[in-house]
Amino acid sequence: QPQLQESGPGLVKPSETLSLTCSVSGDSFNSFSYYWGWVRQPPGKGLEWIASIYYSGTTYYNPSLKSRVTMSMDTSKKEFSLKLSSVNAADTAVYYCVRGGSATELYAMDVWGQGTKVTVSS
């Protein structure tokens, strides 16, 4: 299984853009079978899916965040990225990058990064 590692600033000012990158080591990044995504967890709360991207470049966004989210991937670097614009305190959370399984795994999120904590504050 691959390993995923998130990176990015731990502190973002309100109204600015949060930018995170996930580096993928190991196999499967160049496979059309899997997808890659972001999930967040506000302090003391549950999990919220943010966005997903397939190797083809097709993206899917959470409707509640769609106007502020952009997800992209750099296949040469085996990385994918998240940008969330116009952040506010409600965007404070631990952000996880994930791999989504293939159709065989019914698209379950089978590999998770360790998570990176992002605080929105001036």
Place this chain on the structure above:
Amino acid sequence: DIQMTQSPSSLSASVGDRVTITCQASQSISNYVAWLQQKPGKAPKLLIYGASTLQGGVPSRFSGSGSGTDFTLTISSLQPEDFATYYCQQSYTIPTFGQGTRLDIK
């Protein structure tokens, strides 16, 4: 969006107990349900996918069942390392999670 309603929200149990957590989808999702375990300060871990298929390396005391709208995660005999928060998640459409069940020691 498909809503996943998980119950109970919290549960106290003892080592050796049999525990059941349920999840109800707001519409039929076939068997596109996964169960995840999360321990404090750690990333979630996939336990079960396809409603009932155990992920590799997961102990056999974990089992899942259900199809359509009603799903169940069962732990047959609780071990100390099982005290954690559990989430259901549907992948039939854009992913959504249940609100979680915190399982702690009685």
